[in-house]
Every structure is written in structure tokens, then in C-alpha cells.
Amino acid sequence: MKKYAQAGIPYYLIVNPIEGKCLLYSLPSGAHYRASLEADFGEPVPIGAPIDATLDTTALYTY
Template sequence: MRYASWRPRAGWSAASHAGRTANPENDTDKKGKKYAQAGIPYYLIVNPIEGKCLLYSLPSGTHYRALREADFGEPVPIGAPVDAELDTTVLYTY
């Protein structure tokens, strides 16, 4: 399956990506655009190299209107419909 033809299933509340950021533009721009277009409320990127989480929210067309950045160790609140808090104290850098 090619990424360009991939579409999320109805009812998704969040998408996430964890791993090395060898191509950060792909994670933030290309994937973020696709998820926002699909109306997925949250897109979370976990960067274990920098020890940061990026939570994009409020999709509008081809982009997200809000971004919350948190260092590992700080909680990341995720609003409705997920209504949860990501505990980043369990994450570690490498």
C-alpha cells in the first residue's frame, strides 16, 4: 500500500508517530497535512532523540491550528474525544 493512497478509517481520534526524525518535514508537513485533511483531532509526534512530544490539534483544512510542545517528564493533555493525559515520565531519550 502506498502512503499517498492511504486514508484513515472513520472514527479515528488520534494518530501518532514515534521514532527517529530523519525526515522531520515528512512527519510534520506531509503526514500532518493528511491527518488534518482527514479531520483526525490529534496528531502526536514523540521524538526520543530530543526528548520532546509535539501534539497537533484543531484540524482545519490542510493544517492543524494548535501545537503543544512538551519535554519528556511533562504531562501532555489530550482533550475530547480522547480525554486523557499522556504520562511522558515513562519515555526516555536515546
């Protein structure tokens, strides 16, 4: 994840099908992301600028 933040990648999304959670990191600053959002499967995950979309997680399932 460090390399993504250093490269200025605006969002880093981790989807965990075992726990049924999504973790979205945002606001890269140096080698870290300053913000994070955790959502359970079934909850929307808002992704801001420059993408400006909402990830629908209702179709995701655990195993």
C-alpha cells in the first residue's frame, strides 16, 4: 500500500470476502493514506473525485 500512496494513487480498495468487508483508503500523503472507510458487504462505498462513483456491494458475497 505504501507504494500506491507514494505514487499518488487517490484510492486503494481492499475487498475481503472472508469477513464480508470493504476497506477504502484515500487522501494519499507521502507513504500513507490519511483517510479510510470500512463498509460491510451490502453497504455502498462512496468513491470521490476524480472518480465520483459509488461502489454497490450488494452483489458481493462471503465464503
